[in-house]
Amino acid sequence: MSLLDRILAGDRLALARLLTQIENESPAGFEALSGLFPRTGQAHMVGITGAPGTGKSTLVNRLALELRTRTQARVAIVAVDPSSPFTGGAILGDRIRMRDLTGDPGIFIRSMASRGALGGLARTTAAVVDALDGAGYSWILIETVGAGQAEVEIARTAHTTLVIEAPGMGDDVQAIKAGILEAADVLVVNKADLPGADNAVRALQSSLELASAVPRVWDHHGRLEPVDATQEARVAWVPPVLKTVAALGEGIHEVVDAILNHRTYLETTGGRARRDRDRLSHEVHALLSDRLLAEFLDSHASADLGAALEKVFARQASPRQVVESLLAARR
Amino acid sequence: MARKLRILIAKPGLDGHDRGAKVIARALRDAGMEVIYTGLRQTPEMIAEAALQEDVDAIGLSVLSGAHMALVPRVFELLAAQGQAGVPVLLGGIIPNEDIPVLRERGVTAIFGPGTTTDAVVAAFEQATAHGAPSP
Numbered sequence: 001m002s003l004l005d006r007i008l009a010g011d012r013l014a015l016a017r018l019l020t021q022i023e024n025e026s027p028a029g030f031e032a033l034s035g036l037f038p039r040t041g042q043a044h045m046v047g048i049t050g051a052p053g054t055g056k057s058t059l060v061n062r063l064a065l066e067l068r069t070r071t072q073a074r075v076a077i078v079a080v081d082p083s084s085p086f087t088g089g090a091i092l093g094d095r096i097r098m099r100d101l102t103g104d105p106g107i108f109i110r111s112m113a114s115r116g117a118l119g120g121l122a123r124t125t126a127a128v129v130d131a132l133d134g135a136g137y138s139w140i141l142i143e144t145v146g147a148g149q150a151e152v153e154i155a156r157t158a159h160t161t162l163v164i165e166a167p168g169m170g171d172d173v174q175a176i177k178a179g180i181l182e183a184a185d186v187l188v189v190n191k192a193d194l195p196g197a198d199n200a201v202r203a204l205q206s207s208l209e210l211a212s213a214v215p216r217v218w219d220h221h222g223r224l225e226p227v228d229a230t231q232e233a234r235v236a237w238v239p240p241v242l243k244t245v246a247a248l249g250e251g252i253h254e255v256v257d258a259i260l261n262h263r264t265y266l267e268t269t270g271g272r273a274r275r276d277r278d279r280l281s282h283e284v285h286a287l288l289s290d291r292l293l294a295e296f297l298d299s300h301a302s303a304d305l306g307a308a309l310e311k312v313f314a315r316q317a318s319p320r321q322v323v324e325s326l327l328a329a330r331r
Numbered sequence: 332m333a334r335k336l337r338i339l340i341a342k343p344g345l346d347g348h349d350r351g352a353k354v355i356a357r358a359l360r361d362a363g364m365e366v367i368y369t370g371l372r373q374t375p376e377m378i379a380e381a382a383l384q385e386d387v388d389a390i391g392l393s394v395l396s397g398a399h400m401a402l403v404p405r406v407f408e409l410l411a412a413q414g415q416a417g418v419p420v421l422l423g424g425i426i427p428n429e430d431i432p433v434l435r436e437r438g439v440t441a442i443f444g445p446g447t448t449t450d451a452v453v454a455a456f457e458q459a460t461a462h463g464a465p466s467p
Contacts (some may be wrong), residue, residue: 012383012384013383013413013414013415015387016385016386018338019386020386023335024334024335083365084360084361087362087363088335088363089359089360089361089362089363089364089365089366090360090365091356091360091366092365092366092367092368093368095367095368095369095381096368096370099369099370099373099377102376102380103376103380108384109381110384110385111367111385113335115335115363128428228407280428
C-alpha cells in the first residue's frame with residue numbers, strides 16, 4: 001500500500017511520515033503531495049501570529065478545543081518555532097501548551113522548525129498545510145514563529161489571520177506602523193487580565209479607525225461619499241478587537257465567532273477564491289524562481305560566477321552589473 | 332535540504348524537576364537537532380501520540396520519580412501498537428543499577444545517570460539514529 005493510500009485510509013503515522021518527507025524536500029514526499037493536491041482547497045486555514053510570549057500556543061490550544069466542539073470537524077495544528085542560525089538546531093516547545101488536545105484522534109499537531117526561512121514560517125509550511133488539507137483536516141491552525149513587525153508571510157498562507165497582542169507591548173504609534181497589524185483579520189489582546197489591556201484595545205481600535213474602516217469613493221460630483229453598504233463586493237471587513245485570557249479560557253467563544261464570521265465574509269464576497277489564487281500563484285512563482293536559480297547555477301560554470309563575484313568584491317562592478325552580464329552570456 | 336534529526340524529549344510521570352531534560356534538549360539543539368520538548372507530567376499516551384504526530388527519529392525520557400519500571404515499558408507498548416517499535420528510546424534520570432539490565436532488555440537503547448556529560452548524550456543520540464529513521 002502506498003503512502004498516499006495509507007494516508008487516505010486515515011493512517012496518521014503515514015501522514016506524519018509524509019510531513020517529514022515534505023519538510024526534508026524529498027522527491028518522494030512531493031510526489032505523494034501531488035497525489036493529494038486535487039483533494040486540497042477544502043480546509044479553512046487560520047494563522048496565529050504575534051510577538052513571542054503573547055500566548056499564541058495557549059490560545060491555539062483553546063481555539064482547537066472550541067472549534068472541535070462547535071463544528072465537530074477535524075483540526076490540524078502546525079506550530080513553527082525558530083531554528084538556530086548558527087547550528088541549525090531548534091527547540092520546538094509549542095506542544096507544552098497544547099496538552100489538553102491529547103487523546104482526540106480528530107486533532108493532529110505538528111511542530112516545525114523554521115530552518116532558516118524568514119517571514120515567520122518555514123519554507124515548506126505551505127506544503128505541509130496542503131498535505132493536511134488533502135488528508136481531510138477541515139480546520140488548520142498555523143502558529144508562526146514569535147513575530148515582530150515584518151513577518152507577514154502568514155497572511156498569504158492563511159484565510160483568516162489572527163494577530164495576538166498582550167498589554168504593555170507599545171504605544172499607539174506602534175499600532176499604526178506598517179506591517180503585522182495590517183495583516184490582521186482579527187485582533188486579539190490576550191492576557192487581558194493584566195493592567196493596560198483596555199489601553200491596548202483602545203490603541204488598536206483607534207488605529208483601525210485611522211485606516212478608514214468605512215470605504216469611500218468619489219462620486220461623479222466630486223464629493224467623497226461612503227460606499228452604499230448594499231454593494232456587496234465593497235463591504236469592507238473591519239477586524240474586530242477582542243480580549244482573551246487564554247490560560248483561563250476566557251473570550252475564546254468570541255474569537256471563534258469572529259473566525260466563523262470571517263469565513264462567511266470571505267465566502268460571500270469572493271475573497272476566499274481570491275486569497276486561494278493569490279496564495280497558489282505566489283507558490284508557483286516561488287518554486288519557479290528557486291528552480292530557475294538552481295538550473296542556472298547547475299548549468300553555469302562556477303568559475304564564471306566566481307570571477308564575477310571577485311569583480312564585485314574588488315568594487316570593479318556592481319552586483320547588478322554582474323548579474324546582467326552573467327545573464328547576457330547565457331542568452 | 333539535508334534531513335534533520337527530530338528528537339522528542341519528554342518527562343513521563345509526576346516529578347516536577349525538568350532542569351535535566353532542558354539541559355539535554357539544549358545540548359541536542361546545539362548539536363543541530365530539532366528537539367520537540369513537551370514539558371512536565373506527560374502520560375505514556377501523550378508521549379506516544381507526540382512521537383507519532385511528530386514522526387521523531389528518537390525519544391529521550393527523563394524520569395526522576397522512581398516510576399520508570401511502570402512508565403517506560405508502557406511507552407514501548409504504545410509505540411509498538413502504533414507501528415513505531417523501531418524508534419530508539421533513551422532514558423536519563425535516577426535509575427537504580429538493578430533496573431538497568433531489565434530496561435535494556437525491554438529495549439531501552441541507552442541509560443544515563445547523574446554525572447553524564449552532555450557530549451556523551453549527544454553522541455548516544457547520534458549513534459542511535461545513525462541507521463536512519465525506520466522506513467515507512
